[in-house]
Amino acid sequence: MPHGATKRAAESSVDAECSSRAWSYWPDFEDLSNELARLLGAAQEGGSTVSECLLTASRIDPQDEDNWYREWKKTADASRERGDTAFRGGHVLTAQSNWLRAVNYYQAAAYPFDAADNRLQGVLARMRSCAHHYLEQLTPAAEVVDIPWLDDYSLQGYLLPAPAPAGLVPVVICIGEPGSRKEEYLYKTARYARDRGMAMLAVDLLGSGTGAQFEKVAGRSDLETAIGSVVDYLLARGDVDERRIAILGDGAGSSFVARGVALDRRVAAAVCDGGIWDLHERAFLMQRVASLHCGVAAMSRRSSIARYIKCPVLVTLGERGWLEKDHVTMLFEQIRDHHRDIQLKIFQRSETAAAQGHSDNPTLANEYIFDWIADRLAADARHRLGRRTQA
Template identity: 55%
Template sequence: MDSDLSPQGGIWWPEREDLSLEFMRLLASVQEGGATFSECWLTASRIDFAGDDGDDSWHREWIGAAEVNRERASSAAAQGHLATARSNWLRAINYYLTAAYPFDLSPDKRRSATASMRECAAKYLNCREPVGEVVSIPWLNEFTLQGYYLPARRGGDRAPVVICIGEPGHHKEEFLFKLAHHASERGMALLAVDVLGDGTGQSFEEVSLRHKPQRAIAPIMDYLVGRDDVDERRIAILADGWSSSFVARGIAFDHRFAAAVCDGGIWDLHIGSFLNPQDRPFGIESCPELEADRILRSIRCPLLIAASERGGLRADRVAELTDQLRAGRRDRDITLEIFESAETAAGQGLFDNPTLANECILDWIASRIAAQPL
C-alpha cells in the first residue's frame, strides 16, 4: 500500500482522497477511545487498492478489525470485566462505521456493517453505568427515529440534557465515543440521534424527497420533555458537522431550547447570497438570503458557532456572517469560536482534533444550562 503525507499533515492515498480523510477521522478518534493507533495502522497496512476491489478490501479489513474487538468485548463481558467490554464495544462500533464508509460499497454490505454497529452500540449501552437505552422517537407515520439515551450519573433530580445530532448521512453511533464522556463528566445526560431512521422501514433517502430534516427537531424535543428524568428547562442541542443549517432551521421557531451549538443558519445565508442576484424578478418572499436571515434571527437561545479555519467557509467569511447575525441584537448571547491551524481542530467539521473542540463546546454548553461537573 502506497501512502504519503498531505500538505495539511494527513495520511494520503493519492488514488482515494475520500478514504484518506476517513482514515484521518479514525486516527483522531483514538484519543477519544474510538480506536487504537496500532490497530488502525495494522489494518490500513493490509488494504490493497490495486485492481477493482479497493472498496471491498477496505471493507473486509475494517470488518475484520471490528470483529476482533467485538469478540474481545463479549469475552470480557462474560467474565464480568465491564470496563474492558465497554472500551472494546466502542472500538468495534467505530470500525464497523469505517467499514461501511466507501460510497460505492454494495448496499448489502453497508446494511450488514450498520446492523452490526447498532448491535454493538446496544450492548455497550447495556453494560454502561448507568445503563443507557435504545429509544424510538415518533416522527412520521412511516419513519421512526432511533436514538441512544445516556442518563446522567447523578441520580434523583431531573438532569440537564444535550441532544447530539449529525448532519444527514452521519451516524449517531459516533457520539458514543466522541461526546458521551464529555457530557457525563459535566453532569449532563446525552441523547444521540440521527435522521437515518430505525432501519425497519423506508430509507432516509426516500423520506427526504418529501420531508425536510429540520422537522425532526421538534419531535426529538417532545420526546425529552416527556421523560420524567429530564429537566425541560435545561435542554441544549449540538449539531455535528457543517454542511447544512437544518438544525438552525429546526430550532428557529422552537423556543424550548436552553442553548444551541450549530452554524446559526449562516451556511444558508452564505448560499443564499450567491443564489439571489440583485435583479431577481421575484417578490421579496422568494429571496433565499432574506429567508435565511429571518430564520437565523429567530433563534432566541444562547448560540455557539464553532467553526474551523480550514472548513467549508473561510474564517473571515464566517466572522462576517456572524456579525450580520449580531447586528441590531446586542442583547443576544452569540459566541463565535474559530479553531485555527496552529492549535489543530481546524479541519472541516473539526474532525482532526475532536477532543480540543469537544472540550470547548461542552464547557460552553455546561455554562449556559448550569450543568454541574461530577
Template identity: 60%
Template sequence: MVAECLLVAGRLDPADYADSWHREWTGIADRSRERADAAFARGHVPTAQGNWLRAINYYQASMFALDDGEKRKAALEAMRACARRHIAHLAPAGEVVEIPWQERRALEGYFLPASSSGRTPVIVCMGDPGHYKEEYLFKVARHARERGLSLLAVDLLGSATDSEFGEMIGRPGLETSVSSVVDYLTTRDDVDERRIAVLGDGAGSSFVARGVALESRFAAVVCDGGIWDMHEHAFLMNRLSPAGTEGGGFERRWPVRRFHCPVLVTMGGQGWLESGMVADLFERLRARHPGISLKIFESSETAAAQGHCDNPTLANEFIFDWLADRLEAVPA
C-alpha cells in the same frame, strides 16, 4: 487505536480499493467485537466497553467506500448491536428510545442518563443526514457524563437499515425533527425540561439551526447558526443574478425568526469555508441575534480541520464547558 488503523491501511489493495477497504475494516471491527464479548463473558466490563466502542467506529468506517446495499445493511446492524450492548452495561444503563416524528417514520435515539438522580439537564446530539447516532457514543458521551449531563444521541435514519443519504437530504421538513425530540424529552420524569440543550454535529448543521429558530424550549444551542444555509443562498444568488448586480438580500431569507437562547458557532480555520467568509456571515447573523457567539479554531491550536476532525477532543472540551456553563445558569 492508531496502530489498528495503520494495520488496516497497510492491507488495503489499490487495485481493489472498495472491496479491500470494506473487508479490512470489517475484519478489525469483528475482532474488536469478539474481544469485547469474550471480556464481558469473563466479567471484565471496562475492556468490553472499550472494544465495543472501537468496533462501532470500525464498522462505520467500513461503509465509507461501500455501494453494496446488503453489505451496508450488515455493517449497520453489527454497529447497532455493539451500541446496544455498550449502553446496556453503562452505569447507569442507557436505553434505546423511539421518538414520533413524521408519518410512518420515527426517530431512534440512545438516552444515556446522568449519574445523579432526579431531573437532570440533557444535551441532545443530532447529526447531519448521513451521520449515525452510534458515533456519538465515542465522540461526545464521556464529555456529557463527566459534567453530570444526560445525553440523547439521535440521527435521522430511525431504525431503518436501507435509508440512503440522498433520500434523507431531500426529505422536506428535516428541521421539524428538532421539536419532536423536545416533545419527547418533556415526557420523561428524569429530564429538567428547562435545561435542554442541543449540539448540531456535522459539516453543516443548518437543519438544526432552522429547527432551533422555530423552537423556544432550548436553554443553549451549539450549531452552525445557519451559516451553511446563508453560504448556499449567497452562492446561488451570485450565480443567478445578472452580471454586474449584487447578489445581496440572502441574509433576509434566513433565519426568519430569532433564536430564543444563547447560540455558539464553532468552525475550523482550515475548514471548507474560509475564516473571512465565516466571520462576515457571522456578523450578519449577530445583527439579528445578539446572543450568538463564534469560536474559530486556528491551525496553531489544532481542531482547525472541517468538523474539528483533527482534534475533536479539544473542540468538545470547549463546547461542553460552554454548554455546562449555560445550563448551570438556568435555575433547576
C-alpha cells in the same frame, strides 16, 4: 527572543501548517484519507487505537472498494470478538472498550456504500449490536429509545442518563447532519456530557432500522421538524428539566438543526451553524447577479433563521474546513445583526481542531463546546432561581 530564534519559530510554524494541510495517507484518494484521519482522531476519545488504524490502512488498496470494506470489517470483527470474550470472562470494562472501537471500525467499513448495498446493512447491524451491548453495561443503565416523527417513520436514539440524577436533569441532544450515525457520539461526546452532570440523547435521522428507508426522507424540505419531535419526546418522559435542554448539531450540514431551533423556543442553548451554511448557499446564488458582499447583506435581511432563534448559539468551525475563515466571519457578522447572543469560535491551524468537523482533534473542540453548554445551562438555572427568590 533573538532574531534567529524568532525566524526559526516562524519557519517551524509555516512548516507545521503546510504539513497539516498536505498530509494525506493516500494522496490520490482524499475522501479515504480524510476518513482515516477521522479514525485516528477518534483514538484519543476511545473510538479507535492508532496502531490498529495504521495496521489496517497498511493492508488497504484504496483503488479496491471491496478491499477497504474487508479490511475494516476484519478489524471491527476482531475488536467485537475481543469484547465478547472479555465479557464472558467478567471483564466488563475491557468488553466495553472493544465494543466501542468496533462500532467505529464498522462505520469505517460502511463508509463507501449506499443504503441499498447488502454489505452496508450487514456491517451496520453488527455496529448497532456492539452499541447496544455497550449501552446495556453502562451504570446507570442507558436506553435505546424510539421517537415518533413522521407517520410511518420514527427515529431511534440512545439516552445516556446523568451520572447521579437527583430530580429533573439537564440534557444535551447530539444530532449530526443527514446521513451521520448516532453511534459515534458514544465515544465522541458522551463522556463530556457525563462529566458535567448532564444526560445525553444521541439521535440520527436514519430511522429505527439500518437506514435503508432514509433515502425516502433525506430530500424532505422539513427535516427541521425532527428537532421538535425529539424535544417532545424528552419532555414527555417526566425526568428532564424542561428549561435545561441543549442541542449540539454536529457537522457542516446541520443548518436543519438551526432551522429546528428557530421553530422551537424550548431549547435553552444550541451549538450549530446558526444558519451560516444556509446563508452561504444563498450568497453563492446571489453572486450570479451581484457582488458577494451585497449578496450576503441582501440575503441576511431575508434569512429567517437568525431572526427567530431566541436561545444562545455557539458556532464552531475549523480554519482548514470547507469555508474560508474570512468568509465565515463576514457571514457571522451579518447574522449577529439579528441575533446578538451568538458566538463564533474558529479553531486555528496553530492550535489544531482546525480540520473539517474538528476531526484532527475532537477533544479540544468538545472541551470548549461542553464547557460553553454547561455555562449556559447553569446561567439559565441561576436566572430562574433569582426570579423565584424575588417573587
